[in-house]
Amino acid sequence: MALNTKPNIADPDRFYQSLIDCHRDLSEDQSQRVNSKLILLLSNHIGDEAVLKEAMAIACAESGA
Amino acid sequence: MLQTYEYPEFPYTQSDEQKNGVVKRHPAIIIGAGPIGLTTALDFAQQGIPVVVLDDNNTVSVGSRAVCYAKRPLEIWDRLGCGQRMIDKGVIWKIGKVFRQDDLVYQFDLLPEEDHKIPAFINLQQYYLEEYMIERCKDFGDRVDLRWKSKVISLRNEADHVVLQVETPDGVYQVEADYVVSCDGANSDTRKMLGLDFEGQFFQDRFLIADVVMKADFPAERWFWFDPPFHPNQSVLLHMQSDNVWRIDFQLGWDSDPEEEKKPEKVIPRLKAMLGEDTEFELEWVSVYQFACRQLNDFRCGRVFFAGDAAHQVSPFGARGANTGVQDIDNLAWKLKLVRDGKAPEALLDSYSEERVFAAADNLKHSTQSTDFITPKSKCSTFFRDAVLALAKEHEFARPLVNSGRLSMPTPYEKSSLNTPDEEAFAGKMQPGTNCADAPIRKDNQEGWFLNQIGERFSVVTFGDAPAIDTLDIDGIPCDILVVGKDFEDSKGRLTERYDGKNGTTYLIRPDQHVAARWRSFDKDKIATALNRATCRL
Known part of the structure; x- marks a missing residue:
């Protein structure tokens, strides 16, 4: 299975809003904590290491790292 | 400080060759009489190879040091006739618990399988371990020649032997050996004399070790705390040893002063915070350490072999130091015997380096991973670590991510050139290159x-x-x-x-x-x- 980079979320605006909402009123550190947990939860759900590595590669390339 | 152990003092006697000024060639010289050097002496002697052991000191390990000994090295010591004594004196354990603040977040059992002779782990002060091996050496009579207060000050590879200069209370003498095994620890002088690179990663964090004598009702388990209330923002490790001695290891952080931290007036309040004001205890030994993760690229340099910390150094998390070193010798002794007897070519000695460099790299990887979890190197790494710990209590998936040290297991030589690959399918964990399971x-x-x-x-x-x-x-x-x-x-x-x-x-x-x-x-x-x-x- 390869990383799905085609649109896959039924209601993109609603998803995006809920992502922003869960950081509302949080400090930088609190947001980092939330994001760290989110990444771990979602990574475990995906499980497939090849897919996760593909996602990491794209994320790291775009950050310029 | 209290002493539960009386350190033996081994007598220095001048060797005949120094007395007579005659240069003698020995089949094997071992540098260092720590756990690895003594294991070498026993394994070589059992293989029929006479050995001279040179050690610059004249007693056993000062302080309990290594403490945790794993199943595989104990099996090796059992083969060498001293494993049972260590097990009888040691504290057998197999359960590890990891706490975050006051909460138990993760628990492991190292040997859920029944029907093995040797337990998963024992804890034993290193001085007992060395003492038992030294006593076992005596069973081999003249085949093991232990020379105390004998410091190697120079060493040189020749085509078919090694030349060493040894300093004793009587001066300097020269001695030769067909082969040398360097077991002189992380700061190995032998390594420096041969000019070998020993590069790797140094870690800034300091840790305080306290050996405490007390009657306590903690179980015989490994307890590890992240951010405990009695030592906030740092980690603490607790292990039970023999004679009611407990090992407590406090993470101190980057900027602590090692001399200051060793003082009883500094250590005792830390212990009281952990054990409670009313618990009676006495300090036996205190030390502050830092560590590095590094290894030699080749464990053989001419006729000199490197083993134990002289060849590879890891963080203490996972008890991978001495345990790996013992397995180096298990690998070397039989090969040297066959080559010495002319039954196998010199190339077999290169396979020592091939197989044990591979094992050391595996250990180093595990040890570095544990270190990155216990002492995160960046803010982001700390966030991930804390997220794992926060999720682990409620969510099962996060528990295997908790890394308080993955405990030493033998590394299978899965890619070794000595293996013959399977032609047919086999069920189970064994494969060419793995150590044999007991039954x-x-x-x-x-x-x-x-x-x-x-x-x-x-x-x-x-x-x-x-x-x-x-x-x-x-x-x-x-x-x-x-x-x-x-x-x-x-x-x-x-x-x-x-x-x-x-x-x-x-x-x-x-x-x-x-x-x-x-x-x-x-x-x-x-x-x-x-x-x-x-x-x-x-």
Whole structure:
């Protein structure tokens, strides 16, 4: 299975809003904590290491790292 | 400070060669009489190789130091005749618990499998371990020549021997050896004398070790805390040792002053915060340490072999230091014996480095990963670590991510050039290059253990119908043939289960109790080819 980079979320605006909402009123550190947990939860759900590595590669390339 | 142990003082005696001024060539010289040097002495002696051991001190380890000894090294010491004594004196444990603040977030059991002779782990002060090995050396008489207060000050490889200068209270003398094993620890002078690179990662964090004598009701388990209320924002590790001595290890952080932290007036309040104001205890030993993760690229330099911390250094998380070093020697002794006897080529000695560099790299990887979890190096890394710990209590998926040190397990030589790959499928964890699993057996109406039937020589173990021959000699290398059900009984069926033993299943086992090859039928020619491959004679 390869990383799905085609649109896959039924209601993109609603998803995006809920992502922003869960950081509302949080400090930088609190947001980092939330994001760290989110990444771990979602990574475990995906499980497939090849897919996760593909996602990491794209994320790291775009950050310029 | 209280002393539960009286340190022996071994007598220095001037060697005959120094007295007479005659340069003598020895088959093997071992530098360092710590756990690895002493293991080398015992294994070489048991193989019939006389050894001289040079140590610059004249007592055992000062302080409890290594403490945790794993199943595989204990099996090796059992083969060398001193493992049981260590187990009898040590504290047997297998459960590890990890706490975050006051909450238990993760628990592991190191040996859920029944029917093994040797426990998963024991805790024992290093001075006992060394003392027992030194006493065991005496059983070999003149074959083990322990020379105390003998410091190697120079060393030089020649084509067919090594020349060493040794300093004693009587001055300096010269000595020669066919082979040298350097077991002189992380700061090995031997390594420096040969100008070898020992590069790696240094870690900034300091840790405080306190050995505390107390009557406490903690169980015999490994307890690890992240951010405990009694030592906020740092980690703490607790281990039970013999004689009511407890090892407590406090993470101190980057900017602590080691001399200041060692003072009892500084240590005692830390302990009181942890143990409670009313707990009575006494300090026995205190030390502050830092560590590095690094290894040599080659464990052989001419006729000098490196083993233990002299060859590879890891963080203490996971008890991978001494435990790995003992397995270095298990790998080296039989190879040196065959080469010395002219039965195998020098190339077999290079396989020591091939196999043990591979094992050291595996250890180093585990050790570095644990270190990155316990002492995160960046803010982001700290966030992830804390997220794992926060999720672990409620959510099962996060528990295997908690890394408070993955405890030492043998590294299979899965890619070794000495292995013969499987031709057919086998069930279970064993494969060419893994160390042999133990199992209970019955021999001559007595209960025993499989690992005590093999080792030091090549063995062929075969299941079911007995082959027509009962010994093999392959170009001068003898090989025992053991038939399960005839030479001993598989009393609980564990051997059959662990080796996937069907009628005809045959294993070729190396002298260090590792699988060299296996087949579904007994074939003399295949055994000979595999043995020749395992000794670099192909």
